[in-house]
Amino acid sequence: MKCVLVTFATRTGSTEEVARFVADVLREHGLAVDVLPVSEVNSLAGYGGVVLAAALYMGRLHNDARRFLRMHYAALIDHPVALLIPGPVQKDEKDWAGARQQLEKELGNYPWLSPIAQYIIGGRFDPAKLGFPFNLLLRKLPANDARDWTEIRTLAGNLAETLRSASEPGSPKPAPEAPNSAEAEIAAR
Numbered sequence: 001m002k003c004v005l006v007t008f009a010t011r012t013g014s015t016e017e018v019a020r021f022v023a024d025v026l027r028e029h030g031l032a033v034d035v036l037p038v039s040e041v042n043s044l045a046g047y048g049g050v051v052l053a054a055a056l057y058m059g060r061l062h063n064d065a066r067r068f069l070r071m072h073y074a075a076l077i078d079h080p081v082a083l084l085i086p087g088p089v090q091k092d093e094k095d096w097a098g099a100r101q102q103l104e105k106e107l108g109n110y111p112w113l114s115p116i117a118q119y120i121i122g123g124r125f126d127p128a129k130l131g132f133p134f135n136l137l138l139r140k141l142p143a144n145d146a147r148d149w150t151e152i153r154t155l156a157g158n159l160a161e162t163l164r165s166a167s168e169p170g171s172p173k174p175a176p177e178a179p180n181s182a183e184a185e186i187a188a189r
């Protein structure tokens with residue numbers, strides 16, 4: 001398989017941490033991987049698949065991720081694409097259901113995009129890392145990290161096989177995976 005691009009858009013570094021972790025797991029599963037911020041991706045030539053990690057903010061993907069999708073849409077149509085979406089920072093099922101609905105709505109803006117996998121995972125919130133004016137508005141909220149690294153490792157391991165299968169010459173692009181059942185399990189914890 002050609003090299004996989006794991007690319008990310010991040011505000012405070014949490015999504016980058018997840019992207020780099022996923023890249024390491026993909027490498028453990030025998031895939032060659034490059035990791036770049038979306039703002040540094042100039043071309044998808046030479047890549048056999050793309051993993052885009054980008055959080056939802058107010059129901060929208062990170063602005064840099066939206067720009068990446070617009071800039072590279074022609075190439076993304078021909079590449080297996082997986083989405084890794086850090087979302088809820090609490091374990092409340094209502095938050096997880098809301099994140100799934102927000103992602104579905106946001107993906108409606110990209111009808112040409114057919115991800116082979118999409119995972120909503122827990123996010124991290126740390127008001128100390130926010131910029132102005134959010135650091136003033138939200139500074140009294142407690143920091144929280146809902147990322148489940150064991151679950152992310154499992155998802156990344158499954159993703160390695162999905163990417164490998166999707167990039168084989170002559171193989172049809174697999175149907176998109178249903179949202180991961182792990183989301184409900186994580187939310188229940």
